[in-house]
Amino acid sequence: MSSRAYDKQADGLRPKVIIEWNGTARWFELSTQIVVPNGREQIFDFFSDAFQLELITPEWLKFRILTPSPIRMGAGCLIDYCIHLHGLPVRWRTEISSWDPPFSFTDRQISGPYRMWEHFHSFEQIEDGTVVR
16 A cells, blocks of 8 residues: 655644545545644643534535534443535435544544545643644
């Protein structure tokens, strides 16, 4: 299996981005990291609140959460969304497959626009804040 990577270094609050893919383009791995000048618990709380996705997702995707509030986050939690791709609404369901507050969690697509989607979030406390990956 071949691998190529694009690596763009972080500058200020812009994230460092690494994209890897195999030679057949069957999968991509996108890694980003950013240092946020806040404590790990505060940052974990923000990213683990599903409704914050509506704030940080680009407006052109018309992202909205369909699961009623409150959403009790934890392993096994299912969350339904709607996004718009090329102007068409697409339903998306994810499951929280791992949950380790305030260090990490993983959401994976159960159904939706991708053949496979798994998103691992990690939070590392450093002197200047928190590294979010």
